[in-house]
Amino acid sequence: MIVKYTFGNPFPTDAVIAPVNEGENQTVFSLRREKDGILFERALQADEIVYGLGETMRGINKRGGRYVSFNTDDMHHREDMPSLYGSHNFILFDGERKIGAFFDTPACVTFSIDFEKSGKAEIFCEGGNLNLYLIESESAYGVAREFLSVIGRSFLPPLWAFGFGQSRWGYKTQKDIQRVVRGYEKAGIPLDYVCLDIDYMDRFIDFTVNKKRFPDLKSFSAAMKEKGVRLVPIIDAGVKIEPGDPTYDEGVEKGYFCVNEEGKPFAAAVWPGMTHFPDFLQPQVREWFGNKYAILTDQGIDGFWNDMNEPSIFHSEYTPRSQKYPANEKYRERDYKRFFHTVDGKKIRHYDVHNLYGYLMTRAAGEQLQRNIDHRYLLFTRSSYIGSHRYGGIWTGDNASCWEHLRQNMLQMPSLNLCGILYAGADTGGFGGNATRELLLRWLALSAFTPLMRNHCMIGMRRQECYRFSRAEDFKTIVGFRYRILPYLYSEFMKAALTNDMLFKPLSFLFPDDERARGIEDQLLVGDSLMMTPVLEKGKKKRTVYLPEDMTMVRYNREGFSCSQAQKGETTITVNLNEIVFFIRKGKLVPVGNGGKNTAEIDLNEVALLGDGKIYEQYLDDGLTKDCTLKNVRVLKK
Ligand code: MIG
Numbered sequence: 001m002i003v004k005y006t007f008g009n010p011f012p013t014d015a016v017i018a019p020v021n022e023g024e025n026q027t028v029f030s031l032r033r034e035k036d037g038i039l040f041e042r043a044l045q046a047d048e049i050v051y052g053l054g055e056t057m058r059g060i061n062k063r064g065g066r067y068v069s070f071n072t073d074d075m076h077h078r079e080d081m082p083s084l085y086g087s088h089n090f091i092l093f094d095g096e097r098k099i100g101a102f103f104d105t106p107a108c109v110t111f112s113i114d115f116e117k118s119g120k121a122e123i124f125c126e127g128g129n130l131n132l133y134l135i136e137s138e139s140a141y142g143v144a145r146e147f148l149s150v151i152g153r154s155f156l157p158p159l160w161a162f163g164f165g166q167s168r169w170g171y172k173t174q175k176d177i178q179r180v181v182r183g184y185e186k187a188g189i190p191l192d193y194v195c196l197d198i199d200y201m202d203r204f205i206d207f208t209v210n211k212k213r214f215p216d217l218k219s220f221s222a223a224m225k226e227k228g229v230r231l232v233p234i235i236d237a238g239v240k241i242e243p244g245d246p247t248y249d250e251g252v253e254k255g256y257f258c259v260n261e262e263g264k265p266f267a268a269a270v271w272p273g274m275t276h277f278p279d280f281l282q283p284q285v286r287e288w289f290g291n292k293y294a295i296l297t298d299q300g301i302d303g304f305w306n307d308m309n310e311p312s313i314f315h316s317e318y319t320p321r322s323q324k325y326p327a328n329e330k331y332r333e334r335d336y337k338r339f340f341h342t343v344d345g346k347k348i349r350h351y352d353v354h355n356l357y358g359y360l361m362t363r364a365a366g367e368q369l370q371r372n373i374d375h376r377y378l379l380f381t382r383s384s385y386i387g388s389h390r391y392g393g394i395w396t397g398d399n400a401s402c403w404e405h406l407r408q409n410m411l412q413m414p415s416l417n418l419c420g421i422l423y424a425g426a427d428t429g430g431f432g433g434n435a436t437r438e439l440l441l442r443w444l445a446l447s448a449f450t451p452l453m454r455n456h457c458m459i460g461m462r463r464q465e466c467y468r469f470s471r472a473e474d475f476k477t478i479v480g481f482r483y484r485i486l487p488y489l490y491s492e493f494m495k496a497a498l499t500n501d502m503l504f505k506p507l508s509f510l511f512p513d514d515e516r517a518r519g520i521e522d523q524l525l526v527g528d529s530l531m532m533t534p535v536l537e538k539g540k541k542k543r544t545v546y547l548p549e550d551m552t553m554v555r556y557n558r559e560g561f562s563c564s565q566a567q568k569g570e571t572t573i574t575v576n577l578n579e580i581v582f583f584i585r586k587g588k589l590v591p592v593g594n595g596g597k598n599t600a601e602i603d604l605n606e607v608a609l610l611g612d613g614k615i616y617e618q619y620l621d622d623g624l625t626k627d628c629t630l631k632n633v634r635v636l637k638k
Helices: 140-150 174-187 217-226 246-254 283-292 329-336 350-372 403-418 437-447 472-498
Strands: 002-007 030-034 037-043 049-052 065-069 090-094 098-104 109-113 120-126 130-137 164-166 193-196 230-236 268-270 273-276 303-307 340-343 346-349 378-381 393-395 453-455 524-526 530-532 542-547 551-557 560-566 569-574 580-585 590-592 608-610 615-619 633-637
Touching (some): 049 403, 090 120, 090 140, 174 193, 174 472, 217 230, 246 283, 303 350, 340 350, 437 453, 590 615
Parallel strands (some): 164 193, 193 230, 230 303, 378 393
Antiparallel strands (some): 037 120, 065 109
């Protein structure tokens, strides 16, 4: 059962779209009204697990930490980092009672979960204006399913978005892109898309293309598509102040930008220099900005990533040119308090609705892409809120080439799925820093299971394309694995999306009575049949795996798949750098295909079934149709 409780005068977020009954007096939390907000408190049992909070650090069980929902661009993803790029205020208490709580407010929320030995969950909602949704069910998984059913279906990416993508901040010209594509071709490593970072634009002006670097994007993108490779350009939130540029001119003329204290467009510096921020809280602004993407879709583009949409600010008309990027917290907060949105003629202080900005930029793009093109599109955003999953996926921002962030990538997946975000992935290999061959191979072996599988890297770092490393055949094997498991991954993703389910589940969701399984964070269930058990440590070829039931162990290497029986309990596996080992649950099947050098070569109809199950329900379609329903499921028998 889900019930909604309203406090104060909350700003509508459209996060929950199904009708929900309203209640009057909730008893789950005790409540303390303070001067600047409301504190919700609840005692935790000793062994209670607390799940949720989407894109946050630290792990699947959120106990022991403090998390601040306030979308932030900061690349130093330390383990105790309170805020990242998205805010996903859903938590799930798995104690004697199974309770889900969604604190639906675009303002700052602080979750202290058994922080400083409090033995309590303390949630402070700044401003005190919110809708609190409470769900109670028999099981943690049941609570999750109920929450997912009220926030709406995940965005459905095309099949090619499940291929492997290469990206780098620093690719400048058409030649750079061609070189990358050739590198992959020569090494025989599959590739489906290459991302264009900010340098494809003319002076970082949104919806422009630098003519010297890309003289004819339309024919270039067509030629690439011919080879099975798509181009995926970045779009930044800030619109350069550039008289003569249509986006700028129209935005000023129609009053489509956020305004400062004097009611003039607010000016803040980002990559293009001084910019204005589109006021995505206004529906007509969303429609206008979203339709701008057609400038690129008309040139054959059907995938985008939305960046800098926290929004990130270097400095503004109110704050001094910062020495450091991004602007430090003090200045950022000052800026966020000094610009405004206009909703139904009323001025709304940005600070109070801060966490909606990236979500509504994604909604702007997604709604119009949906209307303007006759097939599915790829879209992923850096900043998000619950609800943005209906329009696009996310990537988890500027991580680094370190083992801790590889682990973090894995731990974030079920938490994101719990908040509706199914299409997600991290910068494989790490954004900042220099990846080693070993780290990149292990990371690819993990990303092979995440819907977004993209190698991305920061300007100035070592070249991180797979073919730049020695013995490229190992990369061919690991990336090639993704293309062979794709019939399963695609099918499980689409079924999860169509039935409001999770793709990545903690073991505890399916084995709630197994004490050992409840504590495991470095193994995950992926879809209904598979358990992933990646190697996450440097220099290790062996790792321990816990099997909550008898399973089929599957090893993949250049020879292909080999299966063996594995017994319930603890086992040690050896996984070489050019191998992947995973498990199939008892009585289940995993369809695998023949692979290919891109998704266009994949035949979803031709699969072999691994595992000891009897039937598998495979979702399949042409990868582009918008007509996605469960009628596209066929039953395979073994
Ligand atoms: O301030 O566009 O997270 O993926 O490569 C950096 C350049 C701006 C941040 C994104 C990153 C991207 C980079 N961007």
